[in-house]
Structures are given as structure tokens and as C-alpha cells.
Amino acid sequence: MFRLLDAVAPKVALPSLVPVLFLCGLSLPLPAAAEKVDFVVHVSVDGLRPDAVTILGHAGAPNFYRLRAEGAFTDNARTDADYLGTLPNHITQITGRGVAGVAGHNYGDNREPPPRRTLHSHKGSYLASIFDVVHDHGLSTALFTGKEKFRIFRQSYDCLNGAPDRIGVDNGRNKIDRYVYLEDSKQLLQEYLSAMRAAPFNYSLLHLHDPDSAGHQAYWDVTPGSEYMKAVQRVDRMLGELLRLIESDARLAGRTVLVLTADHGGTYGSNHTILDSRKNYTIPFYVWGAAVPAAADLYRLNRRTRLEPGTGRPPYSASRQPIRGGDVANLALELLGLGPIEGSTINHAQDLEVRGRPPGAAPPP
Ligand SMILES: [Zn+2]
Numbered sequence: 019m020f021r022l023l024d025a026v027a028p029k030v031a032l033p034s035l036v037p038v039l040f041l042c043g044l045s046l047p048l049p050a051a052a053e054k055v056d057f058v059v060h061v062s063v064d065g066l067r068p069d070a071v072t073i074l075g076h077a078g079a080p081n082f083y084r085l086r087a088e089g090a091f092t093d094n095a096r097t098d099a100d101y102l103g104t105l106p107n108h109i110t111q112i113t114g115r116g117v118a119g120v121a122g123h124n125y126g127d128n129r130e131p132p133p134r135r136t137l138h139s140h141k142g143s144y145l146a147s148i149f150d151v152v153h154d155h156g157l158s159t160a161l162f163t164g165k166e167k168f169r170i171f172r173q174s175y176d177c178l179n180g181a182p183d184r185i186g187v188d189n190g191r192n193k194i195d196r197y198v199y200l201e202d203s204k205q206l207l208q209e210y211l212s213a214m215r216a217a218p219f220n221y222s223l224l225h226l227h228d229p230d231s232a233g234h235q236a237y238w239d240v241t242p243g244s245e246y247m248k249a250v251q252r253v254d255r256m257l258g259e260l261l262r263l264i265e266s267d268a269r270l271a272g273r274t275v276l277v278l279t280a281d282h283g284g285t286y287g288s289n290h291t292i293l294d295s296r297k298n299y300t301i302p303f304y305v306w307g308a309a310v311p312a313a314a315d316l317y318r319l320n321r322r323t324r325l326e327p328g329t330g331r332p333p334y335s336a337s338r339q340p341i342r343g344g345d346v347a348n349l350a351l352e353l354l355g356l357g358p359i360e361g362s363t364i365n366h367a368q369d370l371e372v373r374g375r376p377p378g379a380a381p382p383p
Pocket residue numbers: 064065103104105230281282
């Protein structure tokens with residue numbers, strides 16, 4: 019029932035730009051057009067502080083370090099500007115909208131959602147997501163989560179509440195082809211790996227809750243050997259299995275990009291509720307896979323469009339934004355050769371560069 023991947027038109031017909039560049043007297047060689055990939059694996063590690071990985075080091079977190087060495091990353095991305103809760107930030111990740119304001123998704127509630135609530139009923143209008151765009155183009159989607167409250171996504175994008183598909187072939191209103199909730203992350207990962215081996219999803223969100231759960235029970239204690247750090251190491255081992263899958267499956271190898279981020283960090287003693295604590299609002303953003311340059315700093319790759327925020331917490335009104343967890347949705351769509359989510363505001367221009375220099379950009383110093 020899905021349309022062939024090749025039926026999706028590339029977003030930019032790069033060769034048509036060549037004569038224009040010659041007319042303008044530019045002699046810079048054009049970078050190779052970044053080919054679209056067929057699969058994006060979006061991993062959200064709940065409550066992951068980027069400095070936990072640094073403290074563990076290569077020996078303690080070899081797979082996170084592999085993502086750093088072979089991919090592009092920053093340890094200084096940002097959550098939503100105003101909310102630090104798990105659900106609000108995951109909704110930001112999948113809709114490309116901040117929480118507050120007219121253009122925001124407005125879902126600041128982090129509690130278990132009532133059974134009939136949807137993101138749309140809460141907002142008062144339909145909230146399109148990455149699941150809509152991918153699914154409406156005939157590609158497959160999945161959400162594997164370790165927290166029951168993520169059913170707000172299933173409730174919002176099921177066969178009753180998802181929007182009619184008006185793009186090409188009608189792929190139906192149910193935008194999430196496979197939804198799995200399992201609290202045990204090891205089991206969740208095995209379910210995910212086996213589903214991917216059976217038929218890989220073009221876009222999948224894998225949510226691993228362990229660091230957050232350990233953080234709430236035993237504080238975000240980044241001393242090696244703490245419960246929190248042990249949970250980060252469990253996630254590291256899971257990452258290893260995920261990387262092995264991508265590399266060993268002929269359908270996935272070389273045609274997949276993995277994007278890893280977090281919904282928030284956390285602080286020893288105050289969990290992750292205090293808005294002006296940089297340990298709460300600082301999150302990692304890693305990109306690894308097909309055509310992603312090795313050991314690249316995402317802020318250096320994006321210095322024309324993003325501003326490294328230091329220790330600050332810039333509002334959405336800042337002219338140059340930090341890299342945010344909310345960049346992931348429209349980035350994933352761009353990687354899949356698809357345009358942005360209708361109504362999204364974060365990375366709507368799909369200008370977060372993760373595969374080398376943008377055309378015309380000066381080389382890094
Ligand atoms: Zn969380």
C-alpha cells in the first residue's frame with residue numbers, strides 16, 4: 019500500500035542551479051548534492067545530560083563516543099525555551115513547534131493524558147506532526163516508547179483523529195503504523211530491533227526512559243557508578259545493538275541516518291523542573307549515518323543559521339536560534355527528501371545542516 023520511495027520528488031533540483039551559478043561568476047565547486055536517505059532512526063533518551071557521556075568517557079560510553087567520532091554533534095542543544103517536561107518536549111520534537119504562543123503546540127501538561135484527549139482537542143485545531151508528513155507520502159512510521167503517557171500520540175494520530183491524507187494515494191488517517199509501549203527498555207529495544215528486521219520503518223521514534231527514571235529515583239548524580247550513570251551506560255549498550263542492526267542490514271546500511279537527542283537534562287536534588295538551570299535545559303544532539311561528516315561540530319556546520327548559546331537559554335524571539343531538540347522533526351523530513359510540517363516553526367526552513375557545508379558557505383577556519 020505504500021508508494022515507492024523513488025516516487026518522492028527530491029526537494030531541490032540542484033543541477034538546475036548550476037547555470038545560475040556560472041552566470042553569477044561563481045567558480046566554487048558545488049558540493050555533492052546530499053542524497054536523501056530511506057530511513058531515519060530518531061532516538062530520544064529521556065533525561066540525558068550531555069555531560070554524563072563526557073564524564074563516562076570512551077571507556078564508559080563507547081557507543082555514544084562512536085556517534086561523536088563518526089558523526090556530527092553538539093553537547094549544547096536546547097530544550098523548548100519555556101517548558102522542561104517530558105511530554106511537552108516530545109511534542110515539540112515531533113511537531114517542530116515550541117510549546118507556548120499562537121504558533122506553539124500549547125501542550126504544557128506532563129501528566130498521564132485522559133483517554134480521549136488529543137493534541138488537537140487540546141490546541142483547538144489540528145496539530146500536524148512528522149508522522150503525518152511521512153505517512154501521507156506513503157512511507158512507514160513507528161513509535162516505540164517506555165512511558166505510557168506517550169499514548170497521547172497514538173490517541174492523536176489514530177484512524178479516528180489523524181487527518182485525512184490528501185497527498186497522492188490515500189494512506190489513511192492512522193499516521194503511526196506501529197505503536198509499542200513497554201516499560202522495560204531492554205524488551206522495548208528487542209521489539210524494535212525485530213520489527214526493523216522484519217520491515218524497516220522509514221521514520222521511527224525510539225524513546226528510552228532509563229536515565230530519567232534513574233534520575234527521578236536517585237537524582238541526576240553524574241558520579242561514575244551512580245544509578246543515573248548506570249542507566250546512561252545501559253542506554254549506551256542499547257545504542258551498540260542499534261548501530262549493529264543498521265550496519266548489518268543491507269536495506270539500512272548506508273541509507274540510514276540516526277538522530278539522537280533528549281527532552282531535558284536534570285539536576286541533583288531538583289529533578290528537571292527549574293527552568294533557569296542550565297543542567298536542565300542543556301541537551302545533546304547527535305547525528306550519525308549516511309553522508310554525515312565525522313567528528314563535526316554542529317554549530318560550526320551551522321554558523322550562518324544557528325548561534326551557540328553559551329550557558330544561556332535564548333527565547334524563540336532570538337534572531338539566531340540555538341540547535342534545539344525540536345529541530346529533529348523537520349531535519350528528519352529533509353533527510354527523507356520531504357518538506358516541512360505544516361504550521362511548524364522550528365527548522366521550518368529545513369536549514370539545519372548535518373551533511374557537510376551548505377552551498378556557498380565559507381570553509382571552517
Ligand atoms: Zn523526560
